[in-house]
Amino acid sequence: MSLGSSRVLIVDDDLDILKNMQVTLARRGYEVQTFLHAEKALEYLKSQEKRIDLIISDIQMPEMNGLQFLTSVKELMPSTPILMMTAFGTMNRVIEALRGGADDFIQKPFTPTDLMTLVGRALSTEYVKDAQQPSSRLQQQIQQAQIVSQSADMKKVMELTEKVALTSANVLITGESGTGKEVIAQIIHNLSPRGNKPLVAINCAAIPEGLLESELFGHAKGSFTGAVQNRRGLFREANGGTLFLDEIGDLSLPLQAKILRVLQEKKVRPVGANDLYSVDVRIVAATHKNLEQSIRAGDFRSDLYYRLNVIPIHLSPLRERTEDIIPLAQLFLNRMLKKYNITNKRISQGALQALLSYSWPGNVRELENAMERAVVLSGHEITRDNLFLSYHDDKPINRKSAALFDLLEPMSLRDLELLYIQYILTKTGGRKDKAASILQIDRKTLFRKLSSYQKEIEKKETPLESPPVKDLSFI
């Protein structure tokens, strides 16, 4: 599609922004129609006076807002790409816009280069082709990455990942360690228009701060002891592609400021160098920390958070998506059997119970490790003991304990007491003194109870006569 024939319609109640975009696009050969009011823009589109190839709309506008405009446009012209403008204060509308059919986002403030890149991408035929066939590509990625998404939570994550991948927006993935943040980052990159460019990953917590700046921005030869040659740095290595910043919550404030500057200006200056280099990278960041809390504590910059968190994706801990546990265990079992060239091994009922009721503080990674251990150390059948789970006994499910009681078969008071004690131990991270305090019994009493229950559990090894959970028919 030649630039000369591309028509862009822009809606924003801010005349300064309208003029900025009009001048930028017109200078490069686009025909631009601008509107201060969404209703007028919609009237124009309905009149079909001229073909429109791309629509850009602000989200926050008086009377008809951007999301309402988006819905109307998608009904009228479903195949016309529409970019939404986001700003401070509209971050929480981004997911809504994505679900409403927005194709990409422009984050204010933006440079002419930002705008041209996004517009060019939205109008490219490759982008349009990719946008039309996302689901089959997602399925391929899910298969390759061997992702399990039986739970409602994971289904939502994959649905969001698919939509997010096609945009150029930065993404912040949150979740406990071991939940699969890096896997999701890989899928986002692979499905994106940048999929054939580099994906460069760095764990910000794993590198000493003194070296991290040089890793990210590069350095000039001789700029410090050990700098024996020039180094490009990861921002430049990822140019055109995606930079995955894992454990971004661990960055120091000075380094956060430097990264923010790069995100704002799209330029890097290597350590010890005078020259600036332009970079075009999509940032996917990840953290196990609660960054909003970190901001309140003064440990993380709110302006950097805004730049990174255009689209948030949260991965729930494994204990909150129990439907995924057994399918994951089976997946890892098959993987490990292949790895160790072992055939014909099954998981006992007792082991299945333990898998389901364990709290998995290490999440999917811990499950994978447990299954590998179990495959190596077990006989023809994997039992609970082969799993070597941290506390050697069952732990109740955390968040859904109220609903858990609905799932329970009637049981003795003694069994119920055990279940509740173990639940409290999960809450206290295994600390018996704290658990005893909450239960209002002394530590000795708690210890005696656990010991006596342990003996009973050992007697009742596979198969369990009265499993605590009602329905295991999905196994």
Add this chain to the structure above:
Amino acid sequence: MSSKLLNSIFDDKKVYVDETFMDIIPWFLNNRKEDLLKTIGFLESLNFEQIQRMGHRWKGTCASYGFQKLSEAGEAMETWAENKKHDEIENLLMQVEQYIEHLEIVYIPTVEDSDSLTNTH
């Protein structure tokens, strides 16, 4: 942001602006002067809500033209208006007025290609 820090931001009055906007910069700056007059009026009538909105607009708009410091001023304005800091806002408006009056604008070509060496500034 403290007043002291904000004052130091306006010490350097050189601004590098994309040459794309050369023809409309006078119009843009005139709009900012009108915004300042409106904001003074809002301050006199203690209408902090409108000042907050103005600050929010500046925060999202000014840096798109290359005026990063005006965006920062907008952010400060928004925060102080939220906290009804009359004196800080008044000081800010004076600083911004001075800044706009004595700006030195340097127009630079648009960066089209990535990983290209740019002018050092």
